[in-house]
Every structure is written in structure tokens, then in C-alpha cells.
Amino acid sequence: MxxxxxxxxxxxxxxxxxxxxxxxxxxxxxxxxxxxxxxxxxxxxxxxxxxxxxxxxxxxxxxxxxxxxxxxxxxxxxxxxxxxxxxxxxxxxxxxxxxxxxxxxxxxxxxxxxxxxxxxxxxxxxxxxxxxxxxxxxxxxxxxxxxxxxxxxxxxxxxxxxISSPASEALARIEESAVAHMNSDHKEAADLYARAYGKSKKEGWVIIGLDAAGIDLANGDEIMRIDLPEVISSGDGLRQALSDFLQRAREIT
Known part of the structure; x- marks a missing residue:
């Protein structure tokens, strides 16, 4: 056998x-x-x-x-x-x-x-x-x-x-302005994301990319990927998703 x-x-x-x-x-x-x-x-x-x-x-x-x-x-x-x-x-x-x-x-x-x-x-x-x-x-x-x-x-x-999302095309059109907005008007967000979800102790992180499934952060030569809890299904959902994610990061840290 x-x-x-x-x-x-x-x-x-x-x-x-x-x-x-x-x-x-x-x-x-x-x-x-x-x-x-x-x-x-x-x-x-x-x-x-x-x-x-x-x-x-x-x-x-x-x-x-x-x-x-x-x-x-x-x-x-x-x-x-x-x-x-x-x-x-x-x-x-x-x-x-x-x-x-x-x-x-x-x-x-x-x-x-x-x-x-x-x-x-x-x-x-x-x-x-x-x-x-x-x-x-x-x-x-x-x-x-x-x-x-x-x-x-x-x-x-x-x-x-x-990433399979009907929002990808819309997000591609607004990604550049959304990244610029987050890095200029919400500078603390990247460090909070990195600390809460990536367990980083560094400061000086910046957002370099956004898509329907998550956030790309950079600090010098180091890149960190942070996944969102759920894949965004519409372009209009990006702002709320980032806001909710940031609020949760504040609670964690």
C-alpha cells in the first residue's frame, strides 16, 4: 500500500x-x-x-x-x-x-x-x-x-x-491631492498610523500612496504598508475611511 x-x-x-x-x-x-x-x-x-x-x-x-x-x-x-x-x-x-x-x-x-x-x-x-x-x-x-x-x-x-475594488479608478484621480492634503493639513496622521498599526517608534513618516486597500508610508528609505480594515468601495469613501482609521489610531496610542 x-x-x-x-x-x-x-x-x-x-x-x-x-x-x-x-x-x-x-x-x-x-x-x-x-x-x-x-x-x-x-x-x-x-x-x-x-x-x-x-x-x-x-x-x-x-x-x-x-x-x-x-x-x-x-x-x-x-x-x-x-x-x-x-x-x-x-x-x-x-x-x-x-x-x-x-x-x-x-x-x-x-x-x-x-x-x-x-x-x-x-x-x-x-x-x-x-x-x-x-x-x-x-x-x-x-x-x-x-x-x-x-x-x-x-x-x-x-x-x-x-486589489479588486470599483473605487480604484476614482481613487487614482484623487490620490495625488488626497496625499498632499493629508501630509500638509494632517501631518500627525502618518506618524499615528505608523505607531498604532506598524508599531514604529520613529517620527517623520509621510504618506506616499493611497489605494482602496490601504496606505503606503515612508520614512527615509523605509517603507511601511498599512492595510485598512475594509477595502474602500467608492471614491467618496476615502475621506471617511482615513478619518475613522485616524481616530482609531489615536485611541490605540
Whole structure:
């Protein structure tokens, strides 16, 4: 009698989804693997990353980079997210995304939105973002493998990672002004969010992004992702969601 092989994968739950989203949306960079256009061999490199309004990873690369030609020839790619810390590097959480890359045309609304969000996250990229040989790509997830540490492996779908909300389009139009308003008229909000929900003891946090599922904060080179309790379902709901979230942060701290 053949013994049934034990399934090493855990059932994907909301805790796993939250960890996966945090690994992707709080990242400043990732390792990318593409298929070399000339040899067919895997080609790995490091890229700066951001996210689009729906949580899809985006990258900015130069035509001088071999992965530009690779993605144009074959859009299949993988991204590896996850920071290492003290001790065994394999004990720290990481996630691999299998993606389909889509190049973003310069003359569309998608490019303007992605450019704004990316430069806000990576201010130094403003020096070269408009060079003619640079291009943005959306790395649209097909599936993912999350390793949350020893004995915590999960198989994930695109739906586990991408923000699905009818409010995303409306939020994309108001995000820039909403971020500016929060950082100028409610300067204390970012520090309160970071302290209450991210357990940060630092001061000087600023909001760098808003979407239907949460808030992106930055403090120097550190980025923090804070998820809202519920996904916003309409553009009109952003103000109330941020206000309620801030009030709760004050109560916690």
C-alpha cells in the first residue's frame, strides 16, 4: 500500500494574504527573473519596484538592461520579494510572483499615474524616469508562492494579491491631492498610523500612496504598508475611511 504524500502547503487564509500583500507593497526592490531573448536561459537581476493603484507591481527599466529585451520578447517573468534579517536567511518571509509583463505606453493615463506613484516612492528616479530609453512595465500576477517561514508555505492566486475594488479608478484621480492634503493639513496622521498599526517608534513618516486597500508610508528609505480594515468601495469613501482609521489610531496610542 502506497502511503499518501503529505501536502506541505497550508490553506491560504487572510493572515497569509496580508503577509503577501505587505511583502509586495512595502518593498523598494525585488529580484526579477526573465527568459534571455538570445539564449533562452534564465536571467536574474535586481529592480526597483512600486505598485499601481490596484496593487500590481511595476518596474522601471532601461533599454540597456538585458531584461528589457527579454520582457519584450517573452513577457513571462518572476519577482522575488522579501528582506533578510539576522540568522538564517531562509527563516525570513518571502514571496515569488509568476507574472505577465505589460509595457506601459508613454502617452496614456496609465503612464502618468504609474510615473507619479513610482517617483513618489523613489524620488531619485526623477533624474532618469523621462529618459527615452526607459520604460515602465506592469508585472501582472498569474500566481504566487509564499513562504512565511519554516512550515508556512502557501500557493496563491492573482486574486489573493490584486486589489479588486470599483473605487480604484476614482481613487487614482484623487490620490495625488488626497496625499498632499493629508501630509500638509494632517501631518500627525502618518506618524499615528505608523505607531498604532506598524508599531514604529520613529517620527517623520509621510504618506506616499493611497489605494482602496490601504496606505503606503515612508520614512527615509523605509517603507511601511498599512492595510485598512475594509477595502474602500467608492471614491467618496476615502475621506471617511482615513478619518475613522485616524481616530482609531489615536485611541490605540
Amino acid at each position: 502506497t502511503e499518501k504524500k503529505k501536502d506541505v502547503l497550508r490553506e491560504t487564509d487572510e493572515e497569509a494574504r496580508a503577509l503577501a500583500r505587505k511583502l509586495v507593497r512595502a518593498a523598494r526592490y525585488a529580484a526579477i527573473a526573465v527568459i534571455d531573448a538570445e539564449t533562452g536561459h534564465p536571467n536574474a537581476s535586481r529592480v526597483l519596484t512600486g505598485t499601481d493603484i490596484d496593487g500590481v507591481p511595476v518596474i522601471l527599466i532601461s533599454a540597456l538592461a538585458p531584461h528589457m529585451a527579454a520582457l519584450r520578447a517573452d513577457p513571462r517573468a518572476s519577482l522575488l520579494f522579501g528582506e533578510v534579517g539576522k540568522g538564517d536567511p531562509l527563516a525570513h518571509a518571502r514571496i515569488t510572483l509568476k507574472c505577465e509583463a505589460r509595457e506601459i505606453a508613454r502617452d496614456g493615463e496609465d503612464h502618468a499615474r504609474i510615473r507619479r506613484r513610482f517617483v513618489t516612492r523613489h524620488p531619485k528616479s526623477k533624474l532618469y524616469v523621462d529618459f527615452p530609453d526607459f520604460a515602465f512595465f506592469r508585472l501582472e500576477p498569474v500566481s504566487a508562492s509564499l513562504n512565511g517561514g519554516f512550515g508556512r508555505a502557501y500557493a496563491m492566486t492573482a486574486d489573493d494579491l490584486v
